[in-house]
Amino acid sequence: MARRNLNDLLAFVTVAREGSFTRAGAALGVSQSALSQAIKALEERLEIRLLTRTTRSVSPTPAGERLLQAIGNRFDEIESELEALTALRDKPAGSVRITSGDHVLRNIVLPKLTPLMHHYPDVHIEFDVAYGLRDIVADRFDAGVRLGESIDKDMIAMPIGPRLRMAAVASPSYFENHPVPKSPDDLTKHQCINIRFPTHGGLYVWEFERRGRQVNVRVDGQVTFNTSPHIVLAALDGLGIAFLPEEEFSPHLENGRLVRVLETWCPPFPGYHLYYPSRRQPSPAFSLVLNALRT
Known part of the structure; x- marks a missing residue:
């Protein structure tokens, strides 16, 4: 089934709740004529009248009232979730999974991340101690730690410690x-x-x-x-x-x-690096981990 544009449904819900094209247009930041066209197109598509219009007010028809009760709270839930995501940005939370060896975990990773965890109690970090070269994508890790020379070329690698010998x-x-x-x-x-x-x-x-x-x-x-x-x-x-x-x-x-x-x-060579797949929008929690581990 083809996806439908939800803009006209949002327009209907806003007009029905506001009881006015003027107030609904102000709330949505669109013109009255654009709202009127959207409602008209929705009614034509559904082949039923949804709003009763008079010179003084706008109110839903019985069919419009049924539609409003069915979908109005869904838009409220979406708005609530978007606000929650904004709160995550302002107050980071979430989980980050990292795989690394024991020595680098004890001497580099944990000392750098402990202050972060004290400051952000809603950020949870799971550490996996492993000495093999884990496939972090297949094993669903956010990042891994290994020596820079052994990191696959398709990964983003960030140094987290000095050169080693x-x-x-x-x-x-x-x-x-x-x-x-x-x-x-x-x-x-x-x-x-x-x-x-x-x-x-x-x-x-x-x-x-x-x-x-x-x-x-x-x-x-x-x-x-x-x-x-x-x-x-x-x-x-x-x-x-x-x-x-x-x-x-x-x-x-x-x-x-x-x-x-x-x-x-035994000459020096690149030391430990945090490596992770390319991601355009890292989670707020992962961004904090990156900043804390950056040398």
Whole structure:
């Protein structure tokens, strides 16, 4: 069935309620003649008279009264909902779903969003801790957080933290029994703590670079994880050399519980980014999240 223009119905409801073409025209911001033409066209389409017109007043016919009772409250509901949306703009509310890794959530995302949640109690944020590369569109997330180099080109990416460096580390007790590696190739002779990506199931190939020379190393060892906090714990326990963004090891490097190697082979690279699909009119709640996370 073809859609009908609702303007003439709104015109009818306003005239019937106001009892005057003059007052209805003022309320709608249109001329009396335009209102008269709209009502006439509606009556011709329905093939029934809806309004009784006299020189002094306008009132609905029995058919017009029935139509007014049937649709008048619907326009009231629409107007009420539009006012509620305006209130959302002035007082943001709603839910935002974000997927990210544990470390960046604890150290970047939550510290930046906590003040927002205190200030806007009607904004609700759901965090999903995952180490795989989630399809945020298919999984109905508003946004995700990952390293800038791994974001799909069709996503909008916004940096939320500084540039990072990778770090190869092990405990002092490990190096008491193993030589310190001088180059990335030496890692093949060491026990290394592997990470398996949940998304495609493959083991991460450690990536190094120095003076324009890139070296990728497939390492081996006794233990493999798919979460970074457990890799840190395994390194502290002397189970081998670990390789993660240096900030994940920072407190342990400072207190000497971990020792860094191959530092000159770990140049800076783009850090964590918030990524999300293109959207012309983001919700007020999501706009607040974007502004809070922007570096």
